[in-house]
Amino acid sequence: xxxxxxxxxxxxxxxxxxxxxxxxxxxxxxxxxxxxxxxxxxxxxxxxxxxxxxxxxxxxxxxxxxxxxxxxxxxxxxxxxxxxxxxxxxxxxxxxxxxxxxxxxxxxxxxxxxxxxxxxxxxxxxxxxxxxxxxxxxxxxxxxxxxxxxxxxxxxxxxxxxxxxxxxxxxxxxxxxxxxxxxxxxxxxxxxxxxxxxxxxxxxxxxxxxxxxxxxxxxxxxxxxxxxxxxxxxxxxxxxxxxxxxxxxxxxxxxxx
Numbered sequence: 001x002x003x004x005x006x007x008x009x010x011x012x013x014x015x016x017x018x019x020x021x022x023x024x025x026x027x028x029x030x031x032x033x034x035x036x037x038x039x040x041x042x043x044x045x046x047x048x049x050x051x052x053x054x055x056x057x058x059x060x061x062x063x064x065x066x067x068x069x070x071x072x073x074x075x076x077x078x079x080x081x082x083x084x085x086x087x088x089x090x091x092x093x094x095x096x097x098x099x100x101x102x103x104x105x106x107x108x109x110x111x112x113x114x115x116x117x118x119x120x121x122x123x124x125x126x127x128x129x130x131x132x133x134x135x136x137x138x139x140x141x142x143x144x145x146x147x148x149x150x151x152x153x154x155x156x157x158x159x160x161x162x163x164x165x166x167x168x169x170x171x172x173x174x175x176x177x178x179x180x181x182x183x184x185x186x187x188x189x190x191x192x193x194x195x196x197x198x199x200x201x202x203x204x205x206x207x208x209x210x211x212x213x214x215x216x217x218x219x220x221x222x223x224x225x226x227x228x229x230x231x232x233x234x235x236x237x238x239x240x241x242x243x244x245x246x247x248x249x250x251x252x253x254x255x256x257x
């Protein structure tokens with residue numbers, strides 16, 4: 001895998017501790033020295049947490065020294081650096097650009113405690129329109145917060161997309177949420193209305209959640225010229241949402257590895 005030719009996409013699977021991150025670092029060195037033909041060509045390693053950056057950079061420096069002559073090629077260039085960043089830091093950077101462009105100065109990212117208070121208010125209000133719907137209960141507040149997060153992360157911002165989406169893989173413990181939400185059901189319509197009301201309340205109180213930060217950042221990425229990467233390596237891809245995958249695609253100029 002480390003020495004193979006670049007492909008559009010490739011995936012490395014393995015249990016925790018089997019060396020996937022180390023292999024990715026050696027892969028990045030090989031790509032930098034053999035498949036970065038031009039000065040503007042760059043390699044990006046995306047990780048999910050800030051604390052992982054130093055860990056990856058330490059391994060990278062040791063691997064770079066170890067392979068200094070092994071990967072030396074016609075395209076090798078000491079000035080080219082592999083960037084190690086979190087996707088969150090990139091998204092926040094472009095969210096700030098979005099705020100600047102749209103002259104937004106008073107938005108604050110909402111804390112979890114305040115998010116629960118606002119969601120409780122929304123549940124009580126939406127319950128007035130659906131008095132017989134049992135799931136609209138404040139005991140399920142965290143369930144609804146997580147569901148709204150999932151809707152936004154999947155980019156299901158139109159009601160029909162959420163109503164018809166396959167919602168698999170989510171299980172709730174007894175008393176914390178419904179076991180199943182059927183497609184095109186009254187429950188899904190109520191949850192979608194809950195999301196709309198939740199967003200309206202956030203806006204009225206000058207709050208924004210992390211999912212909307214990502215949505216605005218993607219809009220900005222699509223509207224401005226951004227730094228592109230010839231090769232992108234993602235550590236711990238299971239942490240990406242569909243919305244995150246869209247951001248990654250916007251950063252890609254040629255082959256992604």
